[in-house]
Amino acid sequence: MLELRDITVTLDDFSLRAELTVPAAAHMAVIGASGSGKSTLLSLIGGFLAPDNGRILWDGQDITAIPPGQRPVSFLFQDQNLFPHLSVAQNVGLGLRPDLRLSRDQQAQVTHALAEVGLSGMERRSPASLSGGQQSRVALARILLRARPLLLLDEPFAALGPALKSEMLQLVARIAGETRATVLMVTHDPRDARSFAPRTILIEDGIAHAPVPTGPLLDDPPPGLRTYLG
Numbered sequence: 299m300l301e302l303r304d305i306t307v308t309l310d311d312f313s314l315r316a317e318l319t320v321p322a323a324a325h326m327a328v329i330g331a332s333g334s335g336k337s338t339l340l341s342l343i344g345g346f347l348a349p350d351n352g353r354i355l356w357d358g359q360d361i362t363a364i365p366p367g368q369r370p371v372s373f374l375f376q377d378q379n380l381f382p383h384l385s386v387a388q389n390v391g392l393g394l395r396p397d398l399r400l401s402r403d404q405q406a407q408v409t410h411a412l413a414e415v416g417l418s419g420m421e422r423r424s425p426a427s428l429s430g431g432q433q434s435r436v437a438l439a440r441i442l443l444r445a446r447p448l449l450l451l452d453e454p455f456a457a458l459g460p461a462l463k464s465e466m467l468q469l470v471a472r473i474a475g476e477t478r479a480t481v482l483m484v485t486h487d488p489r490d491a492r493s494f495a496p497r498t499i500l501i502e503d504g505i506a507h508a509p510v511p512t513g514p515l516l517d518d519p520p521p522g523l524r525t526y527l528g
Protein backbone atom coordinates (compact mmCIF):
# COMPACT_ATOMS: atom_id res chain seq x y z
CA MET A 299 0.00 0.00 0.00
CA LEU A 300 1.25 3.46 -0.94
CA GLU A 301 0.27 6.38 1.27
CA LEU A 302 0.84 10.07 0.60
CA ARG A 303 0.23 11.89 3.86
CA ASP A 304 -0.21 15.65 3.87
CA ILE A 305 2.24 16.11 0.97
CA THR A 306 2.93 19.59 -0.36
CA VAL A 307 5.52 20.72 -2.85
CA THR A 308 6.09 24.11 -4.46
CA LEU A 309 8.03 24.65 -7.70
CA ASP A 310 8.27 28.38 -8.47
CA ASP A 311 4.64 29.44 -8.90
CA PHE A 312 3.24 25.90 -9.06
CA SER A 313 2.23 23.92 -6.01
CA LEU A 314 0.75 20.49 -5.48
CA ARG A 315 -0.93 18.88 -2.51
CA ALA A 316 -1.60 15.17 -2.09
CA GLU A 317 -3.39 13.15 0.56
CA LEU A 318 -4.25 9.73 -0.77
CA THR A 319 -3.82 5.97 -0.51
CA VAL A 320 -3.19 3.44 -3.28
CA PRO A 321 -3.99 -0.13 -2.22
CA ALA A 322 -1.50 -2.94 -2.88
CA ALA A 323 -1.68 -4.46 -6.38
CA ALA A 324 -4.01 -1.68 -7.64
CA HIS A 325 -3.81 -0.52 -11.25
CA MET A 326 -4.42 3.19 -11.13
CA ALA A 327 -4.55 5.92 -13.79
CA VAL A 328 -3.30 9.46 -13.13
CA ILE A 329 -5.21 12.03 -15.16
CA GLY A 330 -5.18 15.81 -15.29
CA ALA A 331 -4.76 18.72 -17.71
CA SER A 332 -1.36 19.60 -19.13
CA GLY A 333 0.75 21.19 -16.39
CA SER A 334 -1.58 19.99 -13.64
CA GLY A 335 1.22 18.07 -11.89
CA LYS A 336 1.05 14.45 -13.09
CA SER A 337 4.81 14.11 -13.63
CA THR A 338 5.42 16.01 -10.40
CA LEU A 339 3.37 13.44 -8.49
CA LEU A 340 5.35 10.56 -9.99
CA SER A 341 8.64 12.35 -9.26
CA LEU A 342 7.64 12.70 -5.61
CA ILE A 343 6.80 9.02 -5.35
CA GLY A 344 9.96 7.99 -7.22
CA GLY A 345 12.13 10.19 -5.03
CA PHE A 346 13.40 12.52 -7.75
CA LEU A 347 11.70 15.42 -6.02
CA ALA A 348 11.48 15.99 -2.26
CA PRO A 349 8.23 17.28 -0.78
CA ASP A 350 8.27 20.47 1.32
CA ASN A 351 5.96 18.79 3.81
CA GLY A 352 4.40 15.45 4.47
CA ARG A 353 5.37 11.81 4.30
CA ILE A 354 5.33 9.02 1.73
CA LEU A 355 4.78 5.55 3.14
CA TRP A 356 5.16 2.16 1.46
CA ASP A 357 3.64 -0.72 3.41
CA GLY A 358 3.69 1.49 6.47
CA GLN A 359 7.39 2.40 6.15
CA ASP A 360 8.38 6.01 5.71
CA ILE A 361 10.31 6.24 2.40
CA THR A 362 10.24 10.06 2.15
CA ALA A 363 14.01 10.40 2.66
CA ILE A 364 15.09 7.26 0.78
CA PRO A 365 17.01 7.88 -2.49
CA PRO A 366 15.34 6.81 -5.77
CA GLY A 367 17.50 3.73 -6.38
CA GLN A 368 16.60 2.28 -2.99
CA ARG A 369 12.85 2.85 -3.25
CA PRO A 370 10.55 -0.07 -4.09
CA VAL A 371 9.91 1.65 -7.43
CA SER A 372 10.50 1.08 -11.16
CA PHE A 373 9.89 3.83 -13.70
CA LEU A 374 8.88 3.58 -17.34
CA PHE A 375 8.94 6.79 -19.36
CA GLN A 376 7.87 7.55 -22.90
CA ASP A 377 11.51 7.71 -23.89
CA GLN A 378 12.29 4.10 -23.07
CA ASN A 379 15.77 4.89 -21.75
CA LEU A 380 17.48 2.16 -23.74
CA PHE A 381 21.22 2.56 -24.14
CA PRO A 382 22.01 2.56 -27.88
CA HIS A 383 25.54 1.14 -27.50
CA LEU A 384 24.33 -1.88 -25.50
CA SER A 385 22.62 -4.97 -26.88
CA VAL A 386 19.02 -5.88 -26.04
CA ALA A 387 20.23 -8.46 -23.48
CA GLN A 388 22.59 -5.95 -21.88
CA ASN A 389 19.86 -3.32 -21.66
CA VAL A 390 17.67 -5.83 -19.87
CA GLY A 391 20.56 -7.07 -17.70
CA LEU A 392 20.96 -3.56 -16.29
CA GLY A 393 17.82 -4.28 -14.32
CA LEU A 394 19.78 -6.88 -12.36
CA ARG A 395 23.29 -5.40 -12.19
CA PRO A 396 24.28 -1.92 -13.36
CA ASP A 397 27.85 -3.19 -13.97
CA LEU A 398 26.47 -6.01 -16.17
CA ARG A 399 28.63 -8.70 -14.54
CA LEU A 400 25.85 -11.24 -14.73
CA SER A 401 26.16 -14.76 -13.43
CA ARG A 402 24.97 -17.64 -15.61
CA ASP A 403 21.81 -17.75 -13.58
CA GLN A 404 21.21 -14.04 -14.12
CA GLN A 405 21.82 -14.43 -17.86
CA ALA A 406 19.16 -17.12 -17.85
CA GLN A 407 16.82 -14.70 -16.08
CA VAL A 408 17.42 -12.15 -18.87
CA THR A 409 16.58 -14.76 -21.49
CA HIS A 410 13.44 -15.68 -19.57
CA ALA A 411 12.33 -12.03 -19.22
CA LEU A 412 12.80 -11.48 -22.96
CA ALA A 413 10.70 -14.55 -23.65
CA GLU A 414 8.00 -13.21 -21.31
CA VAL A 415 7.66 -10.07 -23.42
CA GLY A 416 7.82 -11.96 -26.72
CA LEU A 417 11.39 -11.13 -27.72
CA SER A 418 13.05 -14.54 -27.67
CA GLY A 419 16.15 -14.69 -29.84
CA MET A 420 16.64 -10.91 -29.95
CA GLU A 421 19.35 -10.86 -27.25
CA ARG A 422 22.17 -9.63 -29.47
CA ARG A 423 20.25 -7.03 -31.45
CA SER A 424 20.86 -3.33 -30.90
CA PRO A 425 17.91 -1.19 -29.76
CA ALA A 426 18.14 0.87 -32.97
CA SER A 427 17.38 -2.24 -35.03
CA LEU A 428 14.05 -2.76 -33.22
CA SER A 429 10.62 -1.30 -33.89
CA GLY A 430 9.08 1.11 -31.38
CA GLY A 431 6.90 -1.64 -29.96
CA GLN A 432 9.85 -3.99 -29.59
CA GLN A 433 11.85 -1.28 -27.82
CA SER A 434 8.97 -0.84 -25.38
CA ARG A 435 9.09 -4.57 -24.72
CA VAL A 436 12.80 -4.42 -23.94
CA ALA A 437 12.15 -1.69 -21.38
CA LEU A 438 9.35 -3.80 -19.89
CA ALA A 439 11.61 -6.85 -19.66
CA ARG A 440 14.12 -4.78 -17.69
CA ILE A 441 11.37 -3.73 -15.30
CA LEU A 442 10.30 -7.35 -14.95
CA LEU A 443 13.78 -8.23 -13.76
CA ARG A 444 14.00 -5.33 -11.35
CA ALA A 445 10.94 -6.84 -9.69
CA ARG A 446 10.05 -3.74 -7.70
CA PRO A 447 6.54 -3.76 -6.27
CA LEU A 448 5.57 -0.26 -7.42
CA LEU A 449 5.58 0.57 -11.12
CA LEU A 450 5.29 4.18 -12.27
CA LEU A 451 4.43 4.70 -15.93
CA ASP A 452 4.58 8.20 -17.43
CA GLU A 453 2.85 8.01 -20.82
CA PRO A 454 5.11 5.11 -21.71
CA PHE A 455 3.48 4.08 -24.96
CA ALA A 456 2.23 7.43 -26.25
CA ALA A 457 4.44 7.19 -29.34
CA LEU A 458 2.96 3.84 -30.40
CA GLY A 459 -0.11 3.39 -32.58
CA PRO A 460 -3.43 2.58 -30.90
CA ALA A 461 -3.34 -1.20 -31.50
CA LEU A 462 0.23 -1.58 -30.31
CA LYS A 463 -0.41 0.69 -27.33
CA SER A 464 -3.35 -1.38 -26.23
CA GLU A 465 -1.28 -4.58 -26.66
CA MET A 466 1.49 -3.11 -24.48
CA LEU A 467 -1.00 -2.06 -21.80
CA GLN A 468 -2.39 -5.58 -21.73
CA LEU A 469 1.15 -6.89 -21.34
CA VAL A 470 1.82 -4.49 -18.44
CA ALA A 471 -1.47 -5.49 -16.82
CA ARG A 472 -0.60 -9.18 -17.16
CA ILE A 473 2.93 -8.81 -15.80
CA ALA A 474 1.84 -6.51 -12.99
CA GLY A 475 -0.98 -8.94 -12.17
CA GLU A 476 1.40 -11.89 -12.01
CA THR A 477 3.85 -10.05 -9.75
CA ARG A 478 1.10 -8.31 -7.76
CA ALA A 479 2.76 -4.98 -8.56
CA THR A 480 1.00 -1.72 -7.83
CA VAL A 481 0.85 0.45 -10.96
CA LEU A 482 0.34 4.19 -11.37
CA MET A 483 0.01 5.21 -15.01
CA VAL A 484 -0.09 8.80 -16.26
CA THR A 485 -2.17 8.99 -19.40
CA HIS A 486 -3.80 11.57 -21.66
CA ASP A 487 -6.04 8.95 -23.18
CA PRO A 488 -9.36 8.22 -21.46
CA ARG A 489 -9.62 4.90 -23.34
CA ASP A 490 -6.37 3.73 -21.79
CA ALA A 491 -7.53 4.78 -18.35
CA ARG A 492 -10.83 2.94 -18.81
CA SER A 493 -9.26 -0.25 -20.07
CA PHE A 494 -6.31 -0.36 -17.67
CA ALA A 495 -7.39 1.22 -14.43
CA PRO A 496 -10.52 0.58 -12.35
CA ARG A 497 -9.70 3.74 -10.37
CA THR A 498 -8.11 7.06 -11.24
CA ILE A 499 -6.26 9.80 -9.38
CA LEU A 500 -7.44 13.16 -10.75
CA ILE A 501 -5.04 16.07 -10.45
CA GLU A 502 -6.77 19.42 -10.63
CA ASP A 503 -6.29 22.88 -9.15
CA GLY A 504 -3.06 21.87 -7.41
CA ILE A 505 -4.53 18.83 -5.68
CA ALA A 506 -3.91 15.15 -6.35
CA HIS A 507 -7.28 13.75 -5.33
CA ALA A 508 -7.96 10.41 -3.69
CA PRO A 509 -8.68 7.68 -6.28
CA VAL A 510 -12.22 7.41 -7.65
CA PRO A 511 -13.80 4.89 -10.05
CA THR A 512 -12.53 5.63 -13.57
CA GLY A 513 -15.76 5.10 -15.55
CA PRO A 514 -17.97 7.55 -13.65
CA LEU A 515 -15.17 10.16 -13.52
CA LEU A 516 -14.73 10.06 -17.29
CA ASP A 517 -18.47 9.83 -18.02
CA ASP A 518 -19.01 13.07 -16.13
CA PRO A 519 -15.67 14.87 -15.80
CA PRO A 520 -15.27 18.08 -13.76
CA PRO A 521 -15.07 21.23 -15.97
CA GLY A 522 -11.26 21.51 -16.13
CA LEU A 523 -10.83 17.90 -17.14
CA ARG A 524 -13.75 18.08 -19.58
CA THR A 525 -12.12 20.99 -21.44
CA TYR A 526 -8.80 19.17 -21.52
CA LEU A 527 -10.23 15.89 -22.80
CA GLY A 528 -12.23 17.80 -25.45
Ligand SMILES: Nc1ncnc2c1ncn2[C@@H]1O[C@H](COP(=O)(O)OP(=O)(O)OP(=O)(O)O)[C@@H](O)[C@H]1O
Pocket residue numbers: 309310311312330331332333334335336337338339
Ligand atom coordinates in the same frame (compact mmCIF):
# COMPACT_ATOMS: atom_id res chain seq x y z
N1 LIG B 1 11.67 22.05 -11.88
C1 LIG B 1 10.61 22.85 -11.99
N2 LIG B 1 10.69 24.16 -11.65
C2 LIG B 1 9.63 24.98 -11.75
N3 LIG B 1 8.42 24.58 -12.19
C3 LIG B 1 8.28 23.31 -12.55
C4 LIG B 1 9.35 22.37 -12.48
N4 LIG B 1 8.90 21.17 -12.90
C5 LIG B 1 7.62 21.35 -13.23
N5 LIG B 1 7.24 22.63 -13.03
C6 LIG B 1 5.89 23.20 -13.25
O1 LIG B 1 4.99 22.43 -12.49
C7 LIG B 1 3.76 22.28 -13.18
C8 LIG B 1 3.40 20.82 -13.27
O2 LIG B 1 4.28 20.16 -14.15
P1 LIG B 1 4.12 18.61 -14.51
O3 LIG B 1 5.22 18.28 -15.47
O4 LIG B 1 4.03 17.84 -13.26
O5 LIG B 1 2.71 18.59 -15.25
P2 LIG B 1 2.01 17.42 -16.07
O6 LIG B 1 0.63 17.32 -15.55
O7 LIG B 1 2.87 16.21 -16.02
O8 LIG B 1 2.00 18.07 -17.52
P3 LIG B 1 1.99 17.42 -19.01
O9 LIG B 1 0.71 16.66 -19.14
O10 LIG B 1 2.01 18.62 -19.90
O11 LIG B 1 3.22 16.57 -19.11
C9 LIG B 1 3.94 22.98 -14.51
O12 LIG B 1 3.36 24.25 -14.42
C10 LIG B 1 5.43 23.07 -14.68
O13 LIG B 1 5.78 24.19 -15.44
